[in-house]
Amino acid sequence: MTTPPPPHGPAPHAPAAPVTRPHAQVHFGVFFQGVNHTTIWSDPESGSQTDFASFEQVVRTAERGLFDAFFLGEGLRLRETRGRVHDLDVVGRPDAITQLAALAAVTERIGLVATQNTTYHDPADLARRLASLDVLSGGRAAWNVVTTDNAWTGENFRRGGYLDHADRYERAAAVLAVARGVWDAFPDGPGGDVARVSVPGADLRTPRDLVLDVTTPRSPQGHPVIFQAGDSPQGRDFAAAHADVIFSRHGSVLADALEFAADVRRRVVAAGRPEDDVKIFPGTAIVVGDTAAEAEEKERWVRRAQVTPATALSIVGNVWGEDLSSYDPDGPLPAHDPVVAELGGERGSATTGARTHEIARQWRAVAEAEGLSIRELVIRNAGERGFTGTPGAVADALTRWVRTGAVDGFNLSPWIVPAGLDDVVEKVVPALQERGAYPTAYTGTTLREHLGLREPLTRRGARERAHDAESEPALTPVP
Numbered sequence: 239m240t241t242p243p244p245p246h247g248p249a250p251h252a253p254a255a256p257v258t259r260p261h262a263q264v265h266f267g268v269f270f271q272g273v274n275h276t277t278i279w280s281d282p283e284s285g286s287q288t289d290f291a292s293f294e295q296v297v298r299t300a301e302r303g304l305f306d307a308f309f310l311g312e313g314l315r316l317r318e319t320r321g322r323v324h325d326l327d328v329v330g331r332p333d334a335i336t337q338l339a340a341l342a343a344v345t346e347r348i349g350l351v352a353t354q355n356t357t358y359h360d361p362a363d364l365a366r367r368l369a370s371l372d373v374l375s376g377g378r379a380a381w382n383v384v385t386t387d388n389a390w391t392g393e394n395f396r397r398g399g400y401l402d403h404a405d406r407y408e409r410a411a412a413v414l415a416v417a418r419g420v421w422d423a424f425p426d427g428p429g430g431d432v433a434r435v436s437v438p439g440a441d442l443r444t445p446r447d448l449v450l451d452v453t454t455p456r457s458p459q460g461h462p463v464i465f466q467a468g469d470s471p472q473g474r475d476f477a478a479a480h481a482d483v484i485f486s487r488h489g490s491v492l493a494d495a496l497e498f499a500a501d502v503r504r505r506v507v508a509a510g511r512p513e514d515d516v517k518i519f520p521g522t523a524i525v526v527g528d529t530a531a532e533a534e535e536k537e538r539w540v541r542r543a544q545v546t547p548a549t550a551l552s553i554v555g556n557v558w559g560e561d562l563s564s565y566d567p568d569g570p571l572p573a574h575d576p577v578v579a580e581l582g583g584e585r586g587s588a589t590t591g592a593r594t595h596e597i598a599r600q601w602r603a604v605a606e607a608e609g610l611s612i613r614e615l616v617i618r619n620a621g622e623r624g625f626t627g628t629p630g631a632v633a634d635a636l637t638r639w640v641r642t643g644a645v646d647g648f649n650l651s652p653w654i655v656p657a658g659l660d661d662v663v664e665k666v667v668p669a670l671q672e673r674g675a676y677p678t679a680y681t682g683t684t685l686r687e688h689l690g691l692r693e694p695l696t697r698r699g700a701r702e703r704a705h706d707a708e709s710e711p712a713l714t715p716v717p
Contacts, residue, residue: 255496255642262640264676265647265689266667268300268659269521272311272353276523276623277328278543278654285656287328290340295656297341300348303663304677306688307349307380308341309465309485309649310334314355314386314394326549335367342375349685351380351465356410358386358395362437362450365417368462369454377458377684381417382465382485383476385410407468407476412438414464414480416448418696421461423452459684461694465519478505481516482691485649489520490624495644517646517689523624523653526632526661537626540653541617550613557594557601567613571598571605629661633669640675646689 270293271277278284285292297308312334331337334352342350350371354364372379385406401409419437432453439446466481468474477484488498498520503513525540527533545553547567555562558576565572576594605615625632639645652658670676682688692698 255492255638255644257638257641258643259641262643262646262675264636264640264670265519266300266303266305266662267307267309267349267351267519267647267649268296268305269309269649269651270296270311270655271328271651272331273313273327274311275327275546275549276544276651276653278540279328280546281543281654283657284654287655288332290337292656293337293341294344296652296659297345297348299656299659299663301345303659303667304680305348306647307351307649307685308338308345309351309382310338310353312353312355314358326546326552335371338379339371339374342371342378345378347378347680347683347688349378349380349463349688350375351382351463353382353384355384355386356413357401357406359413361413361416362420362448364413365420366452366454368417369421369457372457372459372462373455375457377686379457380463380465380483380685382467383410383414383481384467407472410476411480418461418694420450420452420454421456421694422696423450424454424456426456457684459686460697463685463689463691474502474505475509477516478502478511479509480695482686483517483519483689486518486520489522489645489648490621492639492642492644495520495639496642499644511695512692515692517691518644519647519649520645521649521651523651524632524662524666525624525626525653526629526665528628530627530631533626533628541620541623544653545613545617545620547613550616553616554601554612557597559594562612565612568611571602571612571615629665629669632666633673633675636666636670637673637675 277287279287285295300308310331312331334354338350338352352368352371354368368379368381386401416437416439419435423433423435423437425433432451434449434451436447436449439448463483464481465483465485466473466477467485468476469487474484484502486495486498488495499518502516502518506516507513525533525537527536548563550567551562551565554571558572560577562572576598601615601619604610604618608618610618625635627635636648640647650659650662667676671678680688686693
């Protein structure tokens with residue numbers, strides 16, 4: 239949190255990453271974020287974050303740009319700061335599956351990714367709703383599997399409470415197993431109309447098999463595509479074992495992205511899968527201008543607009559454990575030490591009191607050395623957020639990332655809604671196509687086809703078991 243990341247790619251003195259995939263093409267998804275302060279909601283050009291028209295404009299623009307997927311973030315509860323609702327972020331969103339079902343009716347090819355939490359949803363009901371979206375969209379649905387371990391979200395649900403951190407991926411694996419059992423149960427072919435299946439339970443407190451009647455047919459892509467966004471070692475292992483796509487935060491620095499990709503692929507192989515079985519799509523942002531100077535000026539405006547004075551005071555106040563709204567955001571950091579024993583998870587993962595004091599000392603040192611105000615420090619700490627430059631320069635950088643094997647594509651976070659993708663679709667996509675590094679048309683109808691994925695894991699397993707059974711010699715009964 240004290241030093242900005244290095245510029246895009248390796249340092250100038252480092253050897254360039256070799257091109258290992260010379261014909262690879264860039265793939266795009268758009269990440270319509272949930273709770274966040276990086277979407278510039280206060281600008282006059284910003285539209286509603288909840289009206290259907292905003293979602294429709296974004297998804298239609300993305301489909302015009304041949305994006306693989308529209309990725310919908312979701313927050314299950316408002317954030318709080320010291321017991322009060324935090325009202326400085328974009329927040330609030332219609333139910334993801336309901337929203338995506340509506341968007342399926344106004345689109346034809348783009349994939350539709352629903353963020354759905356495994357900690358609180360009922361697994362059989364969630365599986366049915368995701369399968370319904372997959373069927374109604376013609377095989378374009380995906381599930382971003384996320385977990386939650388904080389009590390302030392759990393209070394919004396009938397069961398209340400929360401899962402210990404160590405248990406959340408165990409629960410996620412169990413919920414995903416139920417979902418796949420449901421999706422595999424429906425009979426193949428046009429004659430099937432209902433099935434009954436027994437699947438392992440997904441309740442950690444009372445593990446037992448569930449007997450379910452499955453009434454939702456299988457879609458053209460077999461299963462919804464599985465995305466996963468955990469970055470901890472446990473999260474990476476979960477993705478390597480279960481996911482089709484990993485959504486990472488390693489989308490600004492090439493050396494960092496290459497290291498992440500190598501680690502994930504090692505884990506995929508260790509899980510018994512082909513190295514390329516999990517596609518890597520980091521989140522990133524793009525700012526373009528007709529000249530390099532124009533792009534850099536626009537990026538400076540974006541970064542400053544993303545951190546309002548009130549947001550800067552809130553972020554620093556969260557570390558100091560007190561209300562700093564009376565401070566001048568263009569003035570210095572508080573001179574006194576933080577007063578909290580523990581920093582809660584309102585704006586991220588919890589941090590111990592010792593760590594908050596360390597952060598405060600580091601921030602003060604940087605601010606004093608560089609003469610930074612509170613707001614300037616927060617903007618600096620945000621680091622690089624993606625790619626900035628002319629359309630050609632950005633296209634060259636994106637192509638290098640894909641062809642060195644650092645990523646398979648990018649989930650773009652527009653910094654303004656709903657027009658934030660216009661420059662990408664109208665300027666960057668044509669530049670990529672000129673370089674032969676971007677599709678010129680959709681080649682399939684399902685999301686699994688767009689991403690170049692193999693058939694679902696459990697379908698592969700069933701096929702392999704059937705093949706092994708056919709190839710085994712017949713057993714001779716013993717007299």
